[in-house]
Amino acid sequence: MKVLIVVIALFAFPSVLFGVVDFNGNGVSEFWELQYKGTVANDFDSDNDGISNLAEGIAGTDPHDPASVLALGHPSFDGAEVRFSWSAEAGKSYRLERWDPAANSWIEAASILPLSIAAIQTVTLDRLDGGIFRLVSADVDMDGDGLSAWEEILIGTSDGSAAGVNGSGEGDFVTALRALESEEGLVLSNGTRLDRRLPSEKEAARFLLRASFGPTDESIEEVMSMGLTGWIDNQATISTTRLQTSIARNALPINSSRGRDGWWRSANIAPDQLRQRMAYALSQILVVNFQGGSVIGDNYLIQARYYDIFTTGAFGSYRNILEKVTYSPAMGFYLSHLNNRKSDDPVNPTRFPDENFAREIMQLFTIGLWELNWDGSRKLDQDGNFIPTYGNQTITEMARVFTGMSHSTTNNGRAATSFYDVARGNDYLYDMKVWDEEHETGPKSIVNGVQLDGSQTGEEEVQAALDALLEHPSLPPFLSRLLIQRFTSSNPSAAYLARVSRVWLDDSTGESADLGEVIKAILLDPEILSASAYQYRGKVREPIIRYASLARAFNLASENGKYSTNQPRLNDDFGQFPMLSPSVFNFYLPDFAPEGEFRMAGMVSPELQLASLSQLLRSDSQFAASVEESGVSGSFDLTTELALVNEPSALVERVDLLMTGGRLKADTKVMILNAVQSEVTDLEKVRTAIYLVSQSMECIVLN
Amino acid sequence: MRKFGAVVLLLILGFILSRIGGPTSEGGGVIKGPETVARSAGESEQVRFLGENPFTLEYGKSNGDIKRDLEALRDVVIDCQSLIKNFDAFHLPGNPEIIRFLQGENPENLAWIPAEHSLIKSDIGLLDRNGNAVFFHRLSGLQIEYRSAGADGKHWTDDDVVVR
Amino acid sequence: MYRFKLMKNKQQYGRVNRRGFLGQASCSAIGSTSLLSSLINLRLTGSLAGADTDDGEDYKALVCVFLAGGNDSFNMLTPVDASQGYPEYLAARGDVALPQTDFTPIGDTLPSPDGRTLGLNVEMPELKALFDSGKASFINNVGTLVEPVTKLGIQNQSANLPLGLYSHSDQQLHWQSGLPTNRSPLNGWGARLADLLDDLNGESQVSMNVSLAGTNIFQSGGSSSVLSRGASNIPEIRQWNRWVYRHKRTAQESILDAQYQNAFERSFATSKKNAIAASAEYRAALESQDPIITEFNTSNTLAIQLKAVAETISARGPLSKRRQTFFVELGGWDHHNGLDDHPAMLGQVSEAVGQFYQAMVDLELEDQVTLFTASDFGRTLTPNGNGTDHAWGGNQFVVGGCVDGGKFFGDYPSLDLGNDLDTGRGRFIPTTSVDEYIADLALWMGVSATNVRDLVLPNLSNFHDVVESGAPLGFMKMDG
Secondary structure, eight states, X not given: OOEEEOOOOOOOSOGGGOOSOOTTOSSSOHHHHHHTTTOOSXXXXXXXXXXXXXXXXXXXXXXXXXXXXXOBOOOEEETTEEEEEEEEOTTEEEEEEEEETTTTEEEEEEEEOOOSSOEEEEEEEEOOSOEEEEEEEEEOOTTOSSSOHHHHHHHTOOTTOSSTTTSOSSOHHHHHHHHHHSTTOEEOTTSOEEOOOOOOHHHHHHHHHHHSSOOOHHHHHHHHHHHHHHHHHHHHHSOOOOHHHHHHHHOSSOOHHHHHHHHHHHHHHOSOHHHHHHHHHHHTTSOOOOOSSSTTTTOXXXXXXXXXXXXXXXXXXXXXXXXXHHTOHHHHHHSSOTTOOOOSOSSSOSSOOOOHHHHHHHHTTTSOSBOBOTTSOBOBOTTSOBOBSOOHHHHHHHHHHTOSEEESEETTTEEOOSTTOOOOGGXXXXXXXXXXXXXXXXXXXXXXXXXXXXXXOHHHHHHHHHHHHHHOTTHHHHHHHHHHHHHTOSSOOHHHHHHHHHHHBOTTTOSBOBHHHHHHHHHTOHHXXXXXXXXXXXXXXXXXHHHHHHHHHTTOOOBTXXXXXXXXXXXXXXXXXXXXXXXXXXXSOTTOOOTTHHHHHTOOOGGGGGOOHHHHHHHHHHHHHHHHTTSSSSOOOOHHHHTTTTSXXXXXXXXXXXXXXXXXXXHHHHHHHHHHHHOOSXXXXXHHHHHHHHTSHHHHEEO | OHHHHHHHHHHHXXXXXXXXXXXXXXXXXXXXXXXXXXXXXXXXXXXXXXXXXXXXXXXXXXXXOHHHHHHHHHHHHHHHHHHSTTGGGSOOOSTTHHHHHHHTOSTTOEESSOSOOTTEETTTEEBOTTSOBOEEEEOSXXXXXXXXXXXXTOTTSTTOEEEO | OOOOOOOOXXXXXXXXXXXXXXXXXXXXXXXXXXHHHHHHHHHHHTOSHHHHSOOOOSOEEEEEEEETTOOOGGGTEEEOOTTTHHHHHHHHHGGGOOOGGGEEEESSOOTTTTOOOEEEETXXXXXXXXXXXXXXXXXXXXXXOSSOOOHHHHHTTOSOOOTXXXXXXXHHHHHHHSXXXXXXXXXXXXXXXXXXXXXXSOSOSSOSEEESSSOOTTTOSSTTOOEEOOSSOOOOOTTTTSGGGHHHHHHHHHHHHSOOSSHHHHHHHHHHHHHHHHHHHHHHHHHHSOOOOSOOOTTOHHHHHHXXXXXXXHTTTTTTOSEEEEEEEEOOOOOTTOOTTHHHHHHHHHHHHHHHHHHHHHTTOTTTEEEEXXXXXXXXXXXXXTBOOBOSOEEEEEEETTBXXXXXXXXXXXXXXXXXXXXXXXXXXXXXXXXXXXXXXXXXXXXXXXXXXXXXXXXXXGTOOHHHHOOSSOOBOTTO
C-alpha cells in the first residue's frame, strides 16, 4: 500500500475570500514581508529547506530557518488507521487533501481550524488503498476584521474580536497600521520590532485619489511623511473651509457663476481635502437640487449654507447632520415639508400632511427600502422574502410628525411669531422650527416600531423621529454602502461593508459614532489597501472629481484670485455638477448596473450611468479642450513637466503618478509614449501626455 | 417753542412708525396674525387671512418702488405655494386668477391679499403702482416671472421691471 | 408589485412628487419607472413589436417639430367666412386680428351645423399645397389633459388638470412625456415607443432616436438612447478626424482596444469604443449617401435641422434602421410682446416642412415618414397689448404620404368669447387630448393597440379605448 505524500502549500483562494493584508498583491501577508524584511517573497529559497520564500510566506514559516517549514512528515500506520502530522503555525488553517483519480481532482480529507499557538498537528484517517496526499495551508479571518488569524496572533490582537479589547474604537488593522506608521514602528507579539513603514510615493498618490480631490506634489509629500493614519488625523485638525467663505473669496458680488464656482475653488485649493470630499459625498445622499429658477436655486448663499451643513459636519455625528438637514428651509422647500400643515380635520380629514420628506428621509437619507444585515445583505423572512423597512402607513405616520415646520424668521431675519409668517429670501438661511399650531397631534406609530404617545410637543416628536431613524439597525449598512461607493468601491465585499457598519455604533458608549471614524474605516480598510486581481474591485471615478484632479495635479492657477468653471458646459458634458442633481435620487443610482457582464454578475457601477454616447464623447472633448487651452479660466503650471521633455518616459511616469497613482500598465505607457514622442513642441508633448493619461482607463477607474 | 415742536414731531413719528412695524409691533389697527374674515359680499364661506405679510405691508406703499413691490408679491406667492402644495394643479393662467387665488379663492380658503385693495381691479387683477396691470409669466409649475410695464406703461419695453 | 394611488381629488394631499420615483410607487397614477420595467418584462417575454405589430417590412419614421414657447395657432388656421367665423375672430382678437386677406381659404367647409370656412395664413403656401394635395391635415384644439374637464369643473376647482397648466416647461414636458400628472417624468412617449420598436432595427451602434435640438424628454429615458447632434455637426471627440490629432488618436484607439483585467476598465473602454464607433458609423453612413438634392434654405434654422433629418433618413440602410424618431425644434413662439414676426415664423415653418416633404419625395419615402407639430399650448384669443399670452388648446398639423390629408380632425372651437370651452380670454379647453393625437401616430408606427394603451400612452384610456376602437382620430391611413 503505497502512500505517496506530496506536500503543497497553497495560497488557496483568490482574493475575494482573503484575510491577509497584502499591499503589493503577491499573496503574502505584508506583516510577514515586514518581519523578514530584506527577504523577497519569490522563488528563491533562502534557507534551503526545499520550500521557496514565496511558499514560506504563504505558509507563514521562517524563510531563514530550515526547521521552520510546512512539511508533511511520513505518516505512521496503526492498524486500520494512518496518522499524518505536521508542524502547524499558529493562526493558519490547514486542509489535508487526497487525489481522487475518479473525480480527477483533489478532495478534502480533513480540515483543521487554526491553533492559537504553534504546535504539532495530527490527523488520523482510515487507512485507504494508498493515495497521494497534500497539505494545503490557508488563512482565515474569524472576526472579519480583514486581518487573518495568523496576522492577529503575530501582531497581538485577537481574531475573535474585530476591534480592540472591547470591540470598540478603531479596528485592529487600523490600530496596527497606526503603530506601523509611528516612529517606534510596530512591535510584534514575538518581540520583533517592525520598522516604521511610511507609504511609498505611489501608495500616497493612490490614497489621495480616494481621500482628496486629487494628488499634488505637496499632498503626496505630506502623506509620505505623515503616513496614512497621520494624514487623516491631521486633516481633522485643519480648520473647515466653508463653501460660504469660498464663494465670498472667489469674487463679489455673488451671482450665478460665482455661486457655483465657490465649490470649484474649495475643491482646488482647500487644505481640508478629506473634509471637502466627505461634504461632497454627503451632498449626494442628502440631495437638494439647486437648479436655478426657484427661491433656493437663485440664491447662492442659501445653497452654500445648506452645503456647509456637510462641510462643518463632515467628521461629526450623522444625527447632527440629519437634524440640520431636517430643519433646513432649503430642504423644506425642496421636499416640501416647509409649511407642511396638519390634517384639516382630525375626524374626517380631506387634506393630509405632505409625505414627500417623510418618504425620502427614510428611503434615501437613512435606512433604504429593505432591512439589511450588517454586511449589507438583505434580511429574509421565514419565506425567504426581503423585508421592507417601512410601509405606506409608516410614511403617513412619519408625515404627521413632520408637520408644523416653518420659518423661524420673517421679514429677512426678524423673529417669527406664527407658522404663517411669510418669509423673504434671507429667511431661508435660518433653521425652521416646529410650530405646534400646525403640528398634527395624537399618537403616532413611526418607523422602527417606535410609538409616540401624543403627549409630546412637535419639536420633541421630530427629535424622537430622528432618534428612531438613527437607531434603526439598517442605517449603518445602508449609509456605509453609499459612502463606500463615493470613495473606494462600487461593490464592497460583505466583510468590508460589515467592518464599516460596525463603526457606526460605538460599543463602549452605545452612541452613534462619528463620520470621522466611518471615513477612516472606509479609507484604511485592509481590503482597500491590499492589492488584488479581483476584477470587480474599485469603481469608475466621478467625472467632476477627475476633472478637479486634473486641475490640482497641474496647479491650475486662478484668474485674479477667482476659480471658475463653465458650469453649464460641465454639467452637459459630464452629466453632473455639485448640487445640481437632476432629482433627489442624485446623478446616478447606487444600484445602477450597465448591461452586459455587470448585470449578469450582479455587480453595480453607479458612475457608468453617466456614460451615454454624448457624455463619453463630450467629456473626452472637455478634457482635451481644458488641456489644450491650459485649463479653465486660468493656466496650468507645467514647469516640472516641461523640464522632463527630454526624458519622455520620466514625463509619462510623473504624469502617471499624479493622475493614476502610478497604475498605468506597461502597454499603456508605451502607447502614450509613442504619441508624446510624435509631437513636435515641448508644450505639445507635455499636453499630449496629460491628455492621454487623463483618458486612460487607469485614470478613469479607481482601483 | 421749536424744541417742543420737534419733540412733538418725534413723538408723532414714533407713534406712526410703531404702527407700521411687522408682527412684532403692537398697537391697534394692525392685524397681527391669522384671522378669519368674510369674503367679499355674496360669498358665504369664511376666508382665513393669514396675517400681515410683505404684500400687505409694502405693495404700493410710499417708501417703496416697483421692484420691491414685485419682490413682495413674489414672496407671497412662494409662501402660498408652500402652503397649498398642489398650487400647480389649479387653473391659474395669470393675472387676475392668481390674485384671486391669493385673496382666498382656493380650496383651503387661505388668503394673503385682502379682498379690497387700491391696486387690484376685479377684472384685471393686480396693478403696479403706476396703475398698469402686472404681467404674470408662468415659466414652470411653480416659477413665475413678474413683470411691470415700468415708467412708460408699455410692456415688453426696455424699462420694464422684471422679478423672478 | 407596485401600488398606485389615483389622484382622485386635489384636496387629498398625497402629493405628486417633484421627482420621478423608484421602488414603491408614490401617488401618481402613472408610474413612468413602472412603465419601463413593464417594457423590460415584455422584452424578456418576447412579446414586443415583432410579435404583435404589423410586419414593418417598410421603413417608418416620425419627425417631431416642436414649436417652443406656444404657437399662436389661431392666427395660423383661422375662420374666414364672412358670415360668422371671421367676425367672431375679429371681435375676439381685436388688435391682434389679421385681415381676412392674410388667409387663404383651405379645405371644406366645417361640417354642419358649424358651416364655417377656415383659412390658412398666407405665409404658409407650402403647407397649403401639401394640404390641397392630400398630404397634410390639421388637428384642431388639441392640448394637454388628464381627463375630460368642463368649464364648470374648472370654475369650482374640482377639475383634475395637468400640472403646471399655462407654464412653459411643464406643458412642454407633458407634450413630450404623455404623463400630465408627473412633474419630473423620467421618460417620454417617444422613448417608450422607440423601446417597443427598436427590435425591428438591425445591429448598429447608432441610436434610432436622433435629436437636432439637444436633450428632450420626448426621446429620453428609454433603453434605446438618443443621438444628439447639431444641424451641421455630429457628435465626435474633439479633432478626432483631424490630422493634428492623429497621434493621439492612435494612442486612444490602442487604449480602447487593450485587454483589461478590471471589469470597470473593461466596461468603460467598451462603452467609449462603442460611442466612437457610433459616431464613426454615423458619419460613414451619412457620407455613403448621395447628397440630398432637394433644396433647403440654409438660413432657415428649422430647414437645416430637417435637412439633417433627411440625410439621416437617407442613410437608414447603412444604419440598419427600419424605425426612427427625430426631434427638431424652433423657438421664439412666446409672443407676449407682439405678433409682428409671427407670420414670418409661420412662413419659416411652412418652407422648412415643404422642403422636407420634397426631400422625402426625392427619396421616394414620402409614404413612410410622418412629420407632426407640437407646441406648449395655443395662445389667448384676446390680446395683451400687442401680444398674446399663454393659453391651452391649439392647432397642430401632420404631414406625410400616409396622412389622410386635406382634412380637419378634432373640433375647431367657436371663437366667440365666453363659450363653453372658453376658460377666459379665449383660452380653450382642448377638445382633443395630446394622447389621442399621439395615439394615431404610435399606431401608424406599428405599436399594437394594447401597447399603446398600456405602455406608450397610459393616460389615453381616460379618453378613448384604443384596443376596442382603434385610432382615436384616424388621420393616418393605416394601409400606408
